[in-house]
Amino acid sequence: MVKTSVVLPAKNEAGAIGQTIEQILALQLVDEVIVVNDGSSDQTLQVAEQAGAKVISHPYSKGNGAAIKTGARHAQGEIIIFMDADGQHDPADIPKFIEKLEQGYDLVVGARQKGSQASLGRGFANAFYNKLATYMTEHQVEDLTSGFRAVRAEKFREFLYLLPNGFSYPTTSTMAFFRAGYSVTYIPIHAAKRIGKSHIRLLRDGTRFVLIIFKIATLYSPLKMFLPIAILLFMMATSWYGYTLYEYSRFTNMSALLYTGSIMVFLMGLISEQITSLMYKDSE
Structure with a gap:
């Protein structure tokens, strides 16, 4: 039986993280749930531990990508599943990710379908990124920026040095897998409305999204x-x-x-x- 780890980056997610962890463990498909507490100022640490997760804490907030890298370094599983801790991702989709990996894929990404909770601006930006990445890779890219994904751990760790500490780790890792010639596929998911306050800021992250466009190019071709x-x-x-x-x-x-x-x-x-x-x- 292949050992599976779930990594949840979390910053001030006390309102949703307990329920998310309980739903993951109830599936009885994963061997460990790792919560990377990225400098939270609320009860995220205590709630996660009470729900049954292994918690690794950053002394201060380093960013979503940094939390992902910490989780990947500590995960014991041969398969790592990355999810958001804010209630957007449904743990019931985990079996579909594992099934795809068992078919021989190296990276499985959850592609958000119509009706998922996203602003008009973010929806437009994501559509643009997908088309640009499709042009660059000459492979159909259904969701470049989705944070719900499953990977083969040893292959993902090859690219840790490339991953940024901010929110654009999904873009970087997807393009890196394409560039390395690894097998990438998508499964449809529905992203619910997050519980709690979003950490994304329009001006700051709008600039970041523009930079992602150039990163897509430089990471691939x-x-x-x-x-x-x-x-x-x-x-x-x-x-x-x-x-x-x-x-x-x-x-x-x-x-x-x-x-x-x-x-x-x-x-x-x-x-x-x-x-x-x-x-x-x-x-x-």
């Missing part, structure tokens, strides 16, 4: 992002040169600038591609 921009600049330069040659019979500084920009962007993409390849070099 930077040239696929840089090359279209280089081609666009080249076409603009050629069009402007054609216009000025016809009208004024000369080559302008703007054409030179656009041609130079096109070459520079292409070379940046080429160098980034080589750096990305080194990031995923097999350490074994």
